[in-house]
Amino acid sequence: MKILTPMRALGSLSVLGAVLLVALILGLTAGPSGLGVGEILSVLGDRDATGPAADIVLRVRLPRVLLGALVGACLAVSGVLFQAMLRNPLADPYVLGVSGGAALGGILVLSLGSAIGLGYEAVPPAAFAGCLITTAVLYAIAGANARVSTTSLLLTGVVFNAFASAAIVFLASMAGLTEGASIFLWLIGSLSSIRTEVTGWVAMFLVLGLGSTFPLARSLNLSALGGESAEQLGVDIDRQRRVVLIASSLMVGAAVSVAGMIGFVGLIIPHLLRLILGPDHRLLIPASAFGGAAFLVVCDAIARTILDGRELPVGAITALAGGPLFLWLLRRYHQRVFS
Amino acid sequence: MTDAALCFEDVALKFGEHEILKGVSLEVPEGAVVALAGRNGAGKTTLLRVASRVLRPSSGRISIRGAPIDGFSRRDLAKELAVVPQDTPVSFPFRVIEVVLMGRSPHLGVLGFESRADVALARDVMARVGIEEFADRSILDLSGGERQLVLIARALTQEPRVLLLDEPTAHLDLAHRVAVLDLVRDFARDGRSALVISHDLALSARASDRLALLAEGRVLDCGRPADVLTPVNLMAAFGIRADVIQAPDGSPLVIPRSAASDTMS
Secondary structure, three states: OOOOHHHHHHHHHHHHHHHHHHHHHHHHHHOOOOOOOHHHHHHHHHOOOOOOOHHHHHEEEEHHHHHHHHHHHHHHHHHHHHHHHHOOOOOOOOOOOOOHHHHHHHHHHHHHHHHHHOOOOHHHHHHHHHHHHHHHHHHHHHHOOOOOOHHHHHHHHHHHHHHHHHHHHHHHHOOOHHHHHHHHHHHHHOOOOOOOOHHHHHHHHHHHHHHHHHHHHHHHHOOOOOHHHHHHOOOOHHHHHHHHHHHHHHHHHHHHHHOOOOOHHHHHHHHHHHHHHOHHHHHHHHHHHHHHHHHHHHHHHHHOOOOOOOOHHHHHHHHHHHHHHHHHHHHHHHHHHHO | OOOOEEEEEEEEEOOOOOEEEEEEEEEEOOOOOOEOOOOOOOOOHHHHHHOOOOOOEEEEEEEEOEEEEOOOOOHHHHHEEEOOOOOOOOOOOEEEEHHHHHHHHHOOOOOOOOOHOOOOHHHHHHHHHHOOHHOOOOOHHHHHHHHHHHHHHHHHHHOOOOOOOOEEOOOOOOOHHHHHHHHHHHHOOOEEEEEOOOOOOOOHHHHHOOEEEEEEOOOEEEEEEHHOHHHHHHHHHHHEEHHHHHOOOEEEEEOOOOHHHHHHO
16 A cells, blocks of 8 residues: 655656656767767866867757757646646647647748748747737636536637647648748657757746646645545635646647647656556656656657658657557556446 | 534525525534435535535525634635535546545645555545455546445545535445445544435434435425424425335334325225
């Protein structure tokens, strides 16, 4: 009869922390220049490191690996939060349409921005604005009232995503060849055009998201047995929904704004960790941050190295790895529920 | 205003034009088990939801030992009142011990890691309810009856002053029905109270100190089960003809007449 204790939670998080560390080192070593682990560590350990190795590690790979880790963490944490809030283990961070809003904002700038003098640097802010508008709409519909059923919330997301998809198809079909390629890359999700200045923003949203929702971890456990039951155990379910909706949406918005629609991370990482560590959100939320970060960094390392001299969008790797894994998890879930 | 453990005073609730409760007044005294009976849709479950503040009444007043429930924070109310629902949706594979320990939530801090004392209490309650052997099973794997026992254990682990039970024996076999009602009686013995909805009139008459019949959103009658369970009240509450006989221990036994036997007589 094992119960989650702070020590047990710390033990599990330490293991995941070690996995993330290995993933980060792997991410830093992956690339065409053949830098070894020793060289990477000596560059990282030397404040005044200069030369080609230092340039590659500190200017090219480290920002990308760090941003990949942050994006992966944002997606996985918002995935576990949406799953908890919607009481649906198969929900993902894109299910409520926040990503659709972000995508529409980003793609508007990608396709039409050049006509009004906006470059690629305007894409993340535009995408984030799209995310904020969608979040405001969702909040107006359901955020302040937990009596609005999760089904209504999900349907709102489905409709919003469908609308955004239609608008994106329209914009993509109007776009030129170069813009079309950028839109394609953005829709599948990629870390290739990252800008280091956005790393701090994504980190800020991750910290804010984790900081505001981690204290709700226990009440999210109680919600797993129904919102009404949670209320009767002392949970302010309206406040819980508000905080989770806003915090998760902002994390999704931050991730999608800088890296596009990277799929599956927010769906399978929480689910996989739930199978290994159990459903307790006091462990699952921080564990998802580590797990999502490690998963995306490894997928990005594969995306950069699997083809000689060419790079695949990381979203293709997460989908290739995530699709079969998700089907396996889905089968296990149904076996469990209907056994 | 009374100092009853739980008191409803002229409580009404409307959903749009539909009046569910039409001025319910009912007292659950300290140390008493009060059974609540009535036909489907009479407003029984709604009354429990109003008491636990999941629903707000349109008018009237609900108080705990004289204090209006609106003055309690959610957590403080959960320390006073625990609810055993008819059933509950379960979305994640929490183990039975984890679900039972959720009952400690109102007593714990923000992240609320349970102490050894909390775990010992949960184990003790599980042993009393008879579910200790499946402590490590996923709640998703349990039958309806087993799940109901887990919810009862969770409510007892909450250590409330008042227990509200919504058909707690609906999915249980006869042995477990008796055991659960004995648990409720034991719970009320040391000054705590229980309000139990049940369609099993014989068992609730035996387990309760008072029985309230609810009909069309009003309390039709409330008092000693033997005084309330009369053919006239049963006709008014359920629309059935019934004979009421006395069991060897003096408690009333309701024997509904079938339409056929009614015609023959």
